[in-house]
Amino acid sequence: MASRLIVEAPFEAENQLELSLRQAFESLQPNLRPPFSFSISIPNPDQYSQLNRAILHGILTEPHFAKTHIKHLHGIITDGYAMFINLLIKVVHQLYPKLLGSVKSQLLWVAEEMIYVLGIGIDVLLVSLLRQINGGDFSDGNLWLCLKMATLFLNKWQCLLEEEPNVLSCALYVFLRVLADHCRTNRPSDQNFETLRRLEVYLCVKIVREEFHLCLRIGRDFIRLLQDLIHVLEFRDIWKDLMLCPSKFNTSRFVNVSQLYRTRTCSKYVLLRINPEMETRLRFLMTYVKLGHQKRHQIWFFQKFLHEPDRETIIVDIVRFICCAHHPPNEIIQSDIVPRWAVIGWLLKSCRSSYVEKSVKFALFYDWLFFDESVDSVMNIEPAILLMVHSIQKYIDITHNLLEFLLYLVDNYDVRVENKVLIAKGVSSALQLLAKKGVIQSYDVLTYCPALSPTLKEGLGSLNSFCNKRASWLKCHYKIKSESWIHNSEKGKKMRL
Structure with missing residues (x-):
């Protein structure tokens, strides 16, 4: 019997998305082990959908076979990974809070793999993961997701900058907001938490200093979020340059801060701080x-x-x-x-x-x-x-x-x-x-x-x-x-x- 993806409360109705992934895996499990016998003919839409679902379930529940499953996926893909990534987005949107810890780890692993192959819809997947970072939440699970996402953006910096720069502006919006909580907390000294906070600061400063044109995309809410961090040395220096020396940002389109004041923030950025259930x-x-x-x-x-x-x-x-x-x-x-x-x-x-x-x-x-x-x-x-x-x-x-x-x-x-x-x-x-x-x-x-x-x-x-x-x-x-x-x-x- 296939492993479950989520933790369900007693008497809770079975989740249909999780059920469909599990049933696909159970029906095709003998075909998900090497040696693979690829047919010359392209599978019909129903077969292709079932195979994508089965492979996704295998990746999420069998970490020891994950590399085998991903190779299998690369071998059968005919749509630029669009269906597979769409399934991942649904898992994040509908199931993330209930996912088992090991499944969440695999989810982040396969998301990074999809960046590597530049799958269709990877930007939407990353935004969906960013929305699962909750403000004011200092639970281990939420801090773990912050760490993983910040690390992912830094590891895939050049690729995302060239292919999906809008995702970096979304990351900046989220981590500026999260940092306001992380830099104001009265939590006892914790080395892991300090490491996370330094990583978040590093990512935000890197985006602002090196790619300021991404801040212009955010508009006036960039200033609102930045003001909550003026007590942090790195952001105080950014604020001074914004007010007194805008040329330091090496962006010809940026003249002074009133330009940001006049730019309305798109609702897609505001939605980043509200998780789907909320x-x-x-x-x-x-x-x-x-x-x-x-x-x-x-x-x-x-x-x-x-x-x-x-x-x-x-x-x-x-x-x-x-x-x-x-x-x-x-x-x-x-x-x-x-x-x-x-x-x-x-x-x-x-x-x-x-x-x-x-x-x-x-x-x-x-x-x-x-x-x-x-x-x-x-x-x-x-x-x-x-x-x-x-x-x-x-x-x-x-x-x-x-x-x-x-x-x-x-x-x-x-x-x-x-x-x-x-x-x-x-x-x-x-x-x-x-x-x-x-x-x-x-x-x-x-x-x-x-x-x-x-x-x-x-x-x-x-x-x-x-x-x-x-x-x-x-x-x-x-x-x-x-x-x-x-x-x-x-x-x-x-x-x-």
Whole structure:
């Protein structure tokens, strides 16, 4: 009888993917030992699929025969390894948390083999493995995966740089985020953990210093993640060069940090910090559960993913996911389904430390600071304004704290004149568009709220004033430009006559 891939709980239904791999192995096991008798004819699709499944199961469960199985695979491949890698992706996506330790080791081994042959879909496989690295998780299994993935990227550096450079930008995003947890932990001194941390730092610094164009692909969230690591010497030096000496990165496309501020981060990077199971649960909550019936779902989610104290840092990643990667259609927005702002409000109240709470607020407002209607989506900024507005009646402290934090960011996030103007412009543009799109009727609901302090109202009024002045300047600018065009056009006509 073939070995199992996963550990199943009592009374749990048999996993169909694991069952299909095991049955394929059991039916073809006599054919998976040398000498192999390769037929001249190409197997039909069903036979080819069964053979791929059987070989994969053999590689994962028989380490002592793994090299034999991989040679067998090389001999029968007709599709550039596309089917085999697709099966690997399914195993990672559906089974990884339940896989036996020995199977996980084999999974990483065969992933490295697929890089060697440049199999079709290897980029998706590596991204799937990166998503299994959990933030705030200091378990041996999670740290082992961090070590293995960091080592893999360094061992296959040149190959990935030439063939799949986007995967390196994904690795940078993940390890910058993970390092923020690993460099802040109060864990007792541990040589293995220190080795891992140094390896992660080395990988990130190597990517930033040698291939900075990959950082440009990430966009503004690269800066957000880097700021969490300024207390680490290597990243403090990178930060100084970003601010004072951008030419050190040897990238002609990079002029100054405002260029990164203006570049929206693609949702594929944000998804990297949410494992597939967490993504499924969150999307279910915000797609099918009615407002008022979400409490038991939230309790289950908290106990499953956030119960341990170290894990609360992942709330920051969840908020970025909700803002940037989960954009429900209008029929859900206009229904009684749990809205995004309500989930974020619950997550904000679930924060146990002030540091995490501030980081969550920062993640919520980050796209506001550099908002540009031509680049950014109104859906990224919608949850924050709706959370402030809907909290006025019963939870005015949430409205007060969020608005206070936003105004603090406008004044203090980047004090250099040109970037301070950029931020004020971004926030005022965000407010203007939210009213224009009908997300809120007017932000007078905030400026005239009697429960808010006069200081906050004054700060919001200043943004409103900036917005109106900017609108007047644009109107005047385009009027002058239009008159100039008409004048030049008339002048051109006279010259032609």
